[in-house]
Amino acid sequence: MMRRQFYRFLLRLHPYEFRERFASEMLWLFDETLNEAGFLRLCMDAVSSLAKQHIEPDSVPRPARLFEASPRGGPGAARLLQAGLVASLAVFGFLKLLGHPPTMDEPPRTIAFRRSQPETCNEFVHAHRSTGQHYGRPGRIVR
Amino acid sequence: MVKDEQSAPLSAASLHVLLALTARNLHGYGIIQEVKRLSDGKYRIGPGTLYDNLKKLINRGWVEDYEDDHLPAEERRRMYRLTGYGRAALQADVNRLKKVLRVAARRLIRSGGDA
Numbered sequence: 001m002m003r004r005q006f007y008r009f010l011l012r013l014h015p016y017e018f019r020e021r022f023a024s025e026m027l028w029l030f031d032e033t034l035n036e037a038g039f040l041r042l043c044m045d046a047v048s049s050l051a052k053q054h055i056e057p058d059s060v061p062r063p064a065r066l067f068e069a070s071p072r073g074g075p076g077a078a079r080l081l082q083a084g085l086v087a088s089l090a091v092f093g094f095l096k097l098l099g100h101p102p103t104m105d106e107p108p109r110t111i112a113f114r115r116s117q118p119e120t121c122n123e124f125v126h127a128h129r130s131t132g133q134h135y136g137r138p139g140r141i142v143r
Numbered sequence: 144m145v146k147d148e149q150s151a152p153l154s155a156a157s158l159h160v161l162l163a164l165t166a167r168n169l170h171g172y173g174i175i176q177e178v179k180r181l182s183d184g185k186y187r188i189g190p191g192t193l194y195d196n197l198k199k200l201i202n203r204g205w206v207e208d209y210e211d212d213h214l215p216a217e218e219r220r221r222m223y224r225l226t227g228y229g230r231a232a233l234q235a236d237v238n239r240l241k242k243v244l245r246v247a248a249r250r251l252i253r254s255g256g257d258a
Contacts, residue, residue, distance in 0.1 A: 022194040025171050025221060029190035032172050042189055049191025 003039050004030065010046040018053050153236045156188050156196045161225060161233040164206065170220035171197075197223060205229030 007030050011023040030042055037045075114121045153161070163169060163177035171193060179187050188196075200206040206229055211222045225233075 018194075018198065022198070026190040026194055028220075029171050029175065029193070033175065033190070037187070037189060045189030045191040047191075049195050052195050 003034070007042065007046060010043065010050060013050055015053050152239060153232070154196070155186065156192050157200060158233070158236060159186060159188065160193065160196050160200065161205065161229055164223060164225040165230070165233065168222050168224040170211070170222050172220075174223065200229065203228070203232075205232050 004027075008027060011019060011026055014023065026046070034042065159178040159181065160174055162181055163174045166177075169177060171190070174197075175188060175190075175193060197206060197208075201208060205226055206223050207226055208221050208223050211219055214220070
């Protein structure tokens with residue numbers, strides 16, 4: 001009984017999807033083959049299965065598997081490529097910022113809107129001036 | 144689901160499972176018994192190896208599982224059957240093994256063996 005409990009414990013360590021699908025059948029086969037195969041051999045087989053299920057879960061869609069760790073333990077080629085891309089983007093962005101600091105000019109669309117609807121903008125500016133707040137650069141407001 | 148993918152030779156366990164299912168549909172225990180019979184008791188697979196391989200074969204579309212409704216509920220087991228894709232994959236691997244055997248026989252003869 002203790003052997004069965006231990007085997008069941010090993011099955012419980014398997015990934016959920018595999019366990020849901022095959023654990024009851026594996027337990028049935030454990031009962032059927034225990035005398036013939038031996039407890040130690042069945043446990044080693046279960047441990048081997050456990051490692052395989054966690055290292056290479058085959059049910060995961062292939063595009064997602066690209067970004068998993070390599071089954072050999074080291075980083076996979078796809079993961080190295082991913083890391084390289086992220087690092088390149090970070091370095092490129094940093095250099096871009098150093099060369100051209102971001103400007104805070106008013107965008108052309110805002111100016112065009114102010115020119116087309118000066119009343120709306122003036123009401124907004126007056127409301128803010130009366131409360132003592134500044135909004136944007138006063139010298140460039142179209143009246 | 145990848146139905147006709149076969150980039151690498153089949154593992155010994157997958158090959159034996161597919162071979163066991165060529166004659167008739169079997170449940171898990173039936174597959175283990177059939178693999179043992181096919182190899183004259185020299186190759187045995189445990190439940191972990193069996194279901195790890197069955198999962199891969201099902202995901203590739205080479206094996207299908209189904210409930211056997213003919214048995215009473217308490218004796219009902221999940222059954223496994225070979226698909227057309229599975230049969231083709233097995234045939235491809237058998238052809239590959241034939242080539243390996245031919246090359247091996249030629250080399251052994253050339254090197255003075257009795258193959």
